Every structure is written in structure tokens, then in C-alpha cells.
Amino acid sequence: MSTTENKAIVRRFYEEVFNQRNVDAIDELVHPEFLNHDPTPVASRDPESMKQFIHTITQAFPDHHHAIEDLIAEGDKVVMRCTLTGTHQGVFPGxxxxxPTGKSICQRQIHILRVRDGKVAEHRVVRDDLAMMQQLGLIPQPEMTA
Structure with a gap:
């Protein structure tokens, strides 16, 4: 597949699965041998657990949204820079x-995805979890000094 096609698959994956909460699209967009390198205990490990993960994140942040800012592709890999926003309105088990704090988050993320056979087959992520924890009031923010 071309890099343009791979970027389109990744864009569809985040727009349809995460932003529109269309878990049925997982069967079409996620490879059956999906491998997720996200160390978070609740991260999905296969297409079926991804469906549960979408329900879990939506329970915790019903208005969650990934705003895609950049998609860069080379070969079978696509790098996505995005911002996750949402309001903490439920428990996020694990x-x-x-x-729930009722507070909003704005988290910067970088995702590296590998596309195989027209589907997302592998995922790595770097997130600013510290900033998210500070925004939720779980960790104090450092005081700014002049």
C-alpha cells in the first residue's frame, strides 16, 4: 500500500473508532494479529479488547476527542501527532x-502505527500523562516563579 493509503487508514481508525466510538469499524480497520506496545494496563491487546477499551475510555471521558495535527508516513509506518481532549466524568478502571473530577484534559500524544494488509497492525505511543494527572489535580503543578 502507498503511504497515502496508510495515512488514510490511520486517519479513519482515529476518526471512526475513537472520535465516533464506532467499535464495529475495529473489525475492518484493525489487523487480527494487532500488537500494542502501550504499557498502560488497560490498553487493548487485540481487536476484541480494543472494543472494550473504547467503552472504558468513553465511560471515563464521554467527550474524548483526538484532534489529528500531523500524519507522516514512510513505508508501512505512520506517525500521528495529536491532542486528546476530554472531561473526566467517570472511572477509568486500571x-x-x-x-470523576469533572476537570478537562488536554494531552499531547505521538502515535507510531504500522499498517499491514490495509489494517492497523502495530501501535506505539508517547503521551504526556504527567500533564494529564496535573490537569486532573492528582499531582500538584509546580509553581511558576518570575
Whole structure:
């Protein structure tokens, strides 16, 4: 597949699965041998657990949205820079096991995805979890000094 086609698959994956919460699209867009290198305990490990993950993140952040800012592709890999926003309105078991704070998050993320046979086959992510924890009030933010 071309890099343009691979970028289109990744864009569809985030727009349809995450932003539109269309878990049925997972069967079409995620490879059956999907490999996720995200160390978060609740991260999906295969297409079926990804469906549960979408429900879990939506329970915790019903308005979650990945705003795609950049898609860069080479060969079978696509790098996506995005911003995740949402409002903490529910428990996120295994990650944010705490009552909802009602606070909003704005988290910068970089995802590296590998596309195989027209489907997302592998995923790596770098997220600013510290900033998210500070925004939720779980970790104090450092005071700014002049």
C-alpha cells in the first residue's frame, strides 16, 4: 500500500473508532494479529479488547476527542501527532481508579502505527500523562516563579 493509503487508514481508525466510538469499524480497520506496545494496563491487546477499551475510555471521558495535527508516513509506518481532549466524568478502571473530577484534559500524544494488509497492525505511543494527572489535580503543578 502507498503511504497515502496508510495515512488514510490511520486517519479513519482515529476518526471512526475513537472520535465516533464506532467499535464495529475495529473489525475492518484493525489487523487480527494487532500488537500494542502501550504499557498502560488497560490498553487493548487485540481487536476484541480494543472494543472494550473504547467503552472504558468513553465511560471515563464521554467527550474524548483526538484532534489529528500531523500524519507522516514512510513505508508501512505512520506517525500521528495529536491532542486528546476530554472531561473526566467517570472511572477509568486500571488507570484512573478514582471518582470523576469533572476537570478537562488536554494531552499531547505521538502515535507510531504500522499498517499491514490495509489494517492497523502495530501501535506505539508517547503521551504526556504527567500533564494529564496535573490537569486532573492528582499531582500538584509546580509553581511558576518570575
Amino acid at each position: 488507570f484512573l481508579d478514582m471518582p
